[in-house]
Amino acid sequence: VTDQAFVTLATNDVYCQGALVLGQSLRNHRTSRKLAVLITPEVSSGLRSVLRSVFDEVIEVNVLDSADSVHLALMQRPELGVTFTKLHCWTLTHYSKCVFMDADTLVLCNVDELFDREEFSAAPDSGWPDCFNSGVFVFRPSLKTYNLLLQFAAEHGSFDGGDQGLLNSFFSNWATADIGKHLPFLYNLSSSAVYTYVPAFNHFGRDAKVVHFLGATKPWNYKYNLQTKKVMQDGTIDGSLHQLSFLSLWWNIYSASILPLLEKLQKMEESEPEECKVTDKGVNKVAHSVSELSIHFKPQEPIPEDERKKWEEGRIDYMGKDAFEHIKKKLDAFLH
Ligand SMILES: O=c1ccn([C@@H]2O[C@H](COP(=O)(O)OP(=O)(O)O[C@H]3O[C@H](CO)[C@@H](O)[C@H](O)[C@H]3O)[C@@H](O)[C@H]2O)c(=O)[nH]1
Numbered sequence: 366v367t368d369q370a371f372v373t374l375a376t377n378d379v380y381c382q383g384a385l386v387l388g389q390s391l392r393n394h395r396t397s398r399k400l401a402v403l404i405t406p407e408v409s410s411g412l413r414s415v416l417r418s419v420f421d422e423v424i425e426v427n428v429l430d431s432a433d434s435v436h437l438a439l440m441q442r443p444e445l446g447v448t449f450t451k452l453h454c455w456t457l458t459h460y461s462k463c464v465f466m467d468a469d470t471l472v473l474c475n476v477d478e479l480f481d482r483e484e485f486s487a488a489p490d491s492g493w494p495d496c497f498n499s500g501v502f503v504f505r506p507s508l509k510t511y512n513l514l515l516q517f518a519a520e521h522g523s524f525d526g527g528d529q530g531l532l533n534s535f536f537s538n539w540a541t542a543d544i545g546k547h548l549p550f551l552y553n554l555s556s557s558a559v560y561t562y563v564p565a566f567n568h569f570g571r572d573a574k575v576v577h578f579l580g581a582t583k584p585w586n587y588k589y590n591l592q593t594k595k596v597m598q599d600g601t602i603d604g605s606l607h608q609l610s611f612l613s614l615w616w617n618i619y620s621a622s623i624l625p626l627l628e629k630l631q632k633m634e635e636s637e638p639e640e641c642k643v644t645d646k647g648v649n650k651v652a653h654s655v656s657e658l659s660i661h662f663k664p665q666e667p668i669p670e671d672e673r674k675k676w677e678e679g680r681i682d683y684m685g686k687d688a689f690e691h692i693k694k695k696l697d698a699f700l701h
């Protein structure tokens with residue numbers, strides 16, 4: 366089926382890691398639909414090429430690129446920036462129907478049956494079940510809907526500051542109008558909801574189809590040991606076993622399928638002539654994103670506190686001791 370697609374969004378190299386795992390999980394479960402990812406100019410050239418090896422389409426959108434008065438009204442509302450970006454999925458009019466999935470979701474099985482649903486279908490939000498969660502939804506691309514959404518955003522904003530509030534106000538009859546547009550919660554199981562109703566999770570959880578790592582801490586923020594293949598718990602993680610098994614699954618896909626792609630990219634970039642390396646901003650950006658990940662790998666010698674802090678704050682000395690070569694060596698040490 367070429368006129369239907371799963372669509373996700375990544376506005377930076379870090380969210381790209383999530384998008385890649387999601388895309389890979391859809392491939393692993395043999396989706397018959399196309400895979401598309403929306404990116405913004407901030408995404409580095411290196412990660413774009415990695416995205417292209419998992420997705421059928423990598424589509425750059427600008428954070429604000431609507432050419433009408435709505436655009437101007439939205440410019441006064443910078444806080445709606447990321448929200449606006451998700452709305453771009455309605456512009457993919459070369460598809461007749463799509464399923465949007467957040468970059469922090471993961472499919473556990475083939476979910477192509479979602480395309481039997483109509484716009485606007487979504488699963489209840491675990492925090493307020495009369496609202497849907499906007500991490501997984503079925504929609505029909507349409508410039509008309511897109512423009513109505515922008516206009517709505519400019520006029521009413523979003524009650525939660527994000528796309529979820531906006532979309533719930535726009536598709537305001539979702540809660541009551543048509544039960545066919547209520548996706549089962551199993552299609553958007555928030556990993557945190559697992560604790561709020563443990564018996565239900567124990568009873569129904571085995572049928573989960575999509576996990577959503579909603580909230581501030583994403584899978585890529587946890588530590589993972591590539592040797593033991595375990596997500597490391599060090600006190601700060603409120604460690605439910607179920608949560609941990611979903612996290613392990615995310616990291617297993619990441620280490621088995623995504624890290625090799627990143628490594629291949631690094632090798633290719635290293636073989637480029639030296640002048641090229643210095644001038645191509647993409648290389649540094651990839652080094653940056655890889656280093657962000659590598660801080661999660663257990664260092665063989667403890668990193669002095671101020672060094673670690675520098676890394677975590679993204680202040681990386683590319684040309685000096687944190688140069689690409691060094692970061693790569695560190696990665697290799699954990700990979701082999
Ligand atoms: O800096 C960012 C932030 C978000 N995203 C994309 O936007 C999605 C939503 O952001 P996320 O961090 O996943 O939000 P959640 O923790 O899931 O929080 C909720 O609130 C968001 C804002 O309303 C909704 O978009 C989500 O669907 C909803 O689950 C991400 O998955 C990405 O696809 C980016 O690309 N870059």
Ligand SMILES: [Mn+2]
Nearest residue numbers: 467469500579
């Ligand atoms: Mn999310």
